[in-house]
Amino acid sequence: MLRIGAHTSIAGGVHNAVEEQLEYAGNCGQIFTHSPQVWQDPNIGDEEAERFRELSEENDVGPWVIHSSYLVNLCTPKDDLREKSIDAMQKEVDAAAKLGVPYVNVHLGAHTGAGVEGGLDNAASALEELEIPDGVTVLIESDAGSGTKLGGTFDELAAILERCDQDLDVCLDTAHMFAAGYDLSTPEGVDETFAAFDDQVGLEHLQCVHLNDSKHECGTNKDEHAHVGEGLIGEAGMRAFVNHDAAEGVPLVLETPTEDGKSFAWNVERVRELHEA
Template sequence: MIRIGAHTSIAGGVPNAVDEQLDIGGNCGQIFTHSPQVWQDPNIGDDEAAEFRDLIDENDLGPWVIHSSYLVNLCTPKDDLREKSVDSMQKEVDAADKLGIEYVNVHLGAHTGAGVDGGLDNAASALDELDIPEGVTVLVESDAGSGTKLGGDFEHLAEVLDRSAQDLDVCLDTAHMFAAGYDLSTPEGVEETVAEFDEVVGLEHLECVHLNDSKHECGTNKDEHAHIGEGLIGEDGMRAFLNHEDLLDVPLVLETPTEDGKSYAWNVERVRELRGE
């Protein structure tokens, strides 16, 4: 059975993310533990965490991912930003442990002048400062690759996994890959991209996919998501990706728009149609 869900809100309490997931027909999911636009600590009470854990167990919902703050920049050469980023990530992995969530997802960030090699070293060493609880894994996410942001190339992901002493894995975002120049719009392109990822990083490290179509052309480095099958990746590319034999068991999390009268529920159903379920 396909594991497909969406990024749902914890407004009103973390258990509400489970209720929303059930409403849209999802069976796995992702949350922020707080507003991703500010430096803020997760504030999750013991009772709230226990209710969340009970709900996901009762409804067989999982795996779940915590998406880290957008302010986190692991590649930064700036000591103050690095310290804030590491502190924020430590609080996220601790929150994941409290909630029984398996993964914490993070972008590498931008090297802002440190250079690619320096930025990758910064990211790996920052991750090495974390005390990651047993049962929690940090996922490094692929990026659209604009400016000095790292993670757009599969080699960046492989290098961080290699340079870090932590047991890290990867989250791929289809819109980000497409924006970074990996053409997923045809079955042939999907096959080539998956083969390249396997060769460079290794499919054994792929634990989650952010499933999004793209509003912009391949290789533009522009990160703007579209409804599944309605962007420039399109139906053929999405169908090929969803049915690729090496990806059938990878959990999928939607970060698609909620516009044009098409909700997360619409996109969940669209994914199931394209998968042939």
């Protein structure tokens, strides 16, 4: 079964994310446990956590992914930011266990002068400090690769998995990959990208995809999402991606914009159309 859903809100209680997902006709999804723009602990009560788990199971919505705060920077050389990032990630994986969510997604962050190797070492050692509950996996998300941010290349993703003793996996973002220089606009480009990922990281580590089209050209390192099939990846590339053998069974989570009269529901339906084509 195709697993396609959207990033949904927990406003009014985390269980409301399931109701919102159903409105979009989604059957998997992603949430923040709090505002991603501030340092804040998840505040999820036992009853709403139970309701979230029950609604998800009753409606066959899953798997879910928790996206960590945008402030988390695992690559940082700054001690205070490192400690805040580790603490925030620990609270996210604990919240995931409470909710029965199997994945916590995180960007590696920026090395801000530590250098690529130093940043990768910092990230791997920060992840080592987490006590990850059974049933929860941290996913390293591919990045658009601007500035000193890491995770834009498959080599960098592979380096984290190799340097860290934790059982980590990967979330690929199609818009980020495209921005980082992986051309997904043609079936041939999709084939080549999946082959490169398999060679450098391993397809067995691909556990989630953020399915977004791009408003900017391949290789620009500019991260701005577009509706599925209506950006510069385009319909042919998106169709090839969602129908590729390497994507079979992998949950697809939309982070597409709400504009031009099109919302998550439009994009969910669009992906299903492309998948069936």
